[in-house]
Amino acid sequence: MTDILDIRGISKSFGALKASDDISLTLKSGEIHALIGPNGAGKSTLINQIAGGLKPDSGSVHFSGQDITSLAAPARARLGLGRTFQISQLAPEMTVLQNAVFGALGADGRVSRFWRPVMKDRSLLEVARSALERVGLNHRAGERVSEISHGERRQLEVAVALTQKPKAFLMDEPMAGLGHGGSERLTGFLRELKQEAPILLVEHDMDAVFALADRVSVLVYGRIIATGTADEIRTNPLVREAYLGDEEEHA
Numbered sequence: 001m002t003d004i005l006d007i008r009g010i011s012k013s014f015g016a017l018k019a020s021d022d023i024s025l026t027l028k029s030g031e032i033h034a035l036i037g038p039n040g041a042g043k044s045t046l047i048n049q050i051a052g053g054l055k056p057d058s059g060s061v062h063f064s065g066q067d068i069t070s071l072a073a074p075a076r077a078r079l080g081l082g083r084t085f086q087i088s089q090l091a092p093e094m095t096v097l098q099n100a101v102f103g104a105l106g107a108d109g110r111v112s113r114f115w116r117p118v119m120k121d122r123s124l125l126e127v128a129r130s131a132l133e134r135v136g137l138n139h140r141a142g143e144r145v146s147e148i149s150h151g152e153r154r155q156l157e158v159a160v161a162l163t164q165k166p167k168a169f170l171m172d173e174p175m176a177g178l179g180h181g182g183s184e185r186l187t188g189f190l191r192e193l194k195q196e197a198p199i200l201l202v203e204h205d206m207d208a209v210f211a212l213a214d215r216v217s218v219l220v221y222g223r224i225i226a227t228g229t230a231d232e233i234r235t236n237p238l239v240r241e242a243y244l245g246d247e248e249e250h251a
């Protein structure tokens with residue numbers, strides 16, 4: 001398997017706090033690599049630096065063999081680095097279809113498109129509808145986002161990211177707030193999706209992580225303390241002490 005993403009020695013401090021402390025990790029084609037860790041461990045900070053929203057103090061990010069460390073987020077997205085967010089970026093007063101079309105428009109990259117009625121643009125509509133169909137939301141295309149359920153919004157976020165035809169996905173807590181049924185559906189979908197675009201997944205739902213991830217990295221106080229398969233991570237004494245053991249005590 002080739003490395004689609006190669007993060008080398010990323011460090012980032014906020015004042016005296018080292019939120020990322022010499023982090024290296026890879027994302028290989030065909031895999032889901034989950035990033036887990038306690039609250040405040042630095043997961044979102046790391047994802048932001050990979051997506052281009054935050055500049056690392058040192059270290060580099062390579063994507064498909066290209067050094068993208070100095071590129072801004074939109075340029076990274078255009079190269080095929082897709083992203084879903086912890087906090088919804090959807091426009092609540094627009095319909096499901098309009099949100100997906102605007103996602104597709106973002107990927108299109110031609111500013112001239114803004115001067116045409118985008119909701120009549122066949123190629124954009126086709127991309128948007130096919131993304132909605134893939135996540136099982138086509139039947140809700142005409143609803144306003146404010147009227148659909150939380151789980152459907154999460155599905156729509158994935159659909160919007162799909163319209164950008166990513167080569168790799170960064171996903172920040174896609175299961176958050178989903179009920180058991182919702183997270184099972186999304187789990188099944190992510191398992192299919194990883195075949196065409198590998199996924200770096202930040203997730204608190206441990207059942208989902210252990211069911212889905214080909215590899216898991218554990219982040220504690222800005223450092224990766226272990227990377228391995230779900231079984232290796234579950235039985236790793238360092239991880240149990242620093243993280244999982246702690247969870248069980250509170251269970």
Ligand SMILES: Nc1ncnc2c1ncn2[C@@H]1O[C@H](COP(=O)(O)OP(=O)(O)OP(=O)(O)O)[C@@H](O)[C@H]1O
Pocket residue numbers: 014017019037038039040041042043044045046
């Ligand atoms: N812009 C910022 N300025 C100052 N401190 C920050 C900033 N962003 C994050 N931090 C701090 O960096 C640390 C890592 O935060 P981060 O949000 O990356 O953790 P996380 O693992 O994603 O947490 P959670 O699981 O709660 O989302 C925290 O102590 C946080 O308070």
